[in-house]
Amino acid sequence: MAEAQIPSLLRPLPDGIVPAEQIARTEKRWLLLMVGMLAAMMVVVVVTGVTHAIRPPSNVETIDPTTLHLSGEFVESNLGTAPEPDGSLTVRMIADQYAFVPDCVNVAVDTPVKFRLTSTDVIHGFLLPATNVNTMVVPAFVAEVRTRFTRPGVYRMPCNEFCGNGHHGMWARVNVVPKEQFQALAPTERSSCVQR
Amino acid sequence: MSDVTSDVTHHSAAASLEHVAAPISSDDAAEALKHGPRGALLVASIAVAIILAGWLAFYFLLFLPRGSIG
Numbered sequence: 108m109a110e111a112q113i114p115s116l117l118r119p120l121p122d123g124i125v126p127a128e129q130i131a132r133t134e135k136r137w138l139l140l141m142v143g144m145l146a147a148m149m150v151v152v153v154v155t156g157v158t159h160a161i162r163p164p165s166n167v168e169t170i171d172p173t174t175l176h177l178s179g180e181f182v183e184s185n186l187g188t189a190p191e192p193d194g195s196l197t198v199r200m201i202a203d204q205y206a207f208v209p210d211c212v213n214v215a216v217d218t219p220v221k222f223r224l225t226s227t228d229v230i231h232g233f234l235l236p237a238t239n240v241n242t243m244v245v246p247a248f249v250a251e252v253r254t255r256f257t258r259p260g261v262y263r264m265p266c267n268e269f270c271g272n273g274h275h276g277m278w279a280r281v282n283v284v285p286k287e288q289f290q291a292l293a294p295t296e297r298s299s300c301v302q303r
Numbered sequence: 304m305s306d307v308t309s310d311v312t313h314h315s316a317a318a319s320l321e322h323v324a325a326p327i328s329s330d331d332a333a334e335a336l337k338h339g340p341r342g343a344l345l346v347a348s349i350a351v352a353i354i355l356a357g358w359l360a361f362y363f364l365l366f367l368p369r370g371s372i373g
Contacts, residue, residue, distance in 0.1 A: 125337075129338065160371055
C-alpha cells in the first residue's frame with residue numbers, strides 16, 4: 108500500500124520515538140531491580156540453609172548390587188522398618204524393575220524416619236508426597252533421606268524416574284500410624300504392611 | 304500441500320492496517336513515551352512481584368516447614 112494512502116493516525120510508529128537516554132536509564136533500573144531480586148532470593152536461601160541446616164541428600168555410599176540378596180544390610184530379612192535405640196526408625200527398601208521391596212511399610216507419626224534405599228538394576232526415583240523427600244535411587248549407591256511425618260495416613264510413593272516399560276505401575280505405600288498403634292504392632296507387622 | 308479447495312477467501316489479520324498500525328499519531332506517542340515506557344514497567348513490575356511473592360510463600364510456608372531431608 109502506498110504511503111500516501113495510509114491515514115496519518117494509522118501509520119506505524121517510527122523507530123527512536125523514545126529518547127535513547129530514556130531507554131538506557133529504564134534498562135539500567137530494570138536490571139538493578141532484577142539483580143536486587145536475585146540477590147534477595149540468594150540471601151534467603153543461604154541464610155535459611157545455614158540456620159536450618161538444609162543440605163541436599165548427598166549420601167555417597169557404595170554397595171555391590173549383584174550381591175544385595177546374599178549378605179549385608181539389604182538381605183530380605185532386613186528390609187522394611189526397624190526401630191533404632193534412640194527411638195527413631197530406619198526403613199530399608201530395594202527398588203527394582205518394577206517394584207519397591209517391600210511395597211508397603213509402617214512408620215510412626217512424629218518420629219524421625221531415615222529411609223535407606225538402593226537399586227538392583229537401573230536408576231529409580233523415590234518421592235514421598237507432602238514431604239520434602241525426593242531422591243534418585245542409583246544402582247551401586249545407597250540413597251539416604253530423613254523426614255518426619257506430622258500426620259497419620261497412607262502416603263502413596265511412586266517411582267518418579269522413568270525406569271522402563273513398567274514404570275507407571277511402580278508404586279509403594281508408606282502407612283503412617285499413631286505411635287501407640289505402631290508400638291502395639293507385632294515385630295513382623297512393624298517391618299512392613301505387605302499383604303501376605 | 305492439501306488438495307482441498309475453498310470458495311472462501313481468507314485474509315490474515317495483518318492484512319488490515321488497523322490491526323498492525325499504532326492507533327496514535329507519532330507526536331502523541333512521543334509525548335506519552337518521553338519519560339519512558341512507564342505503563343509497561345508497571346505491568347512488568349506487578350508480574351514480577353506476584354512471581355516473587357509466590358516463590359517466598361512456597362519457600363516459607365511449604366518447603367521450610369517440611370524440614371531438611373539430608
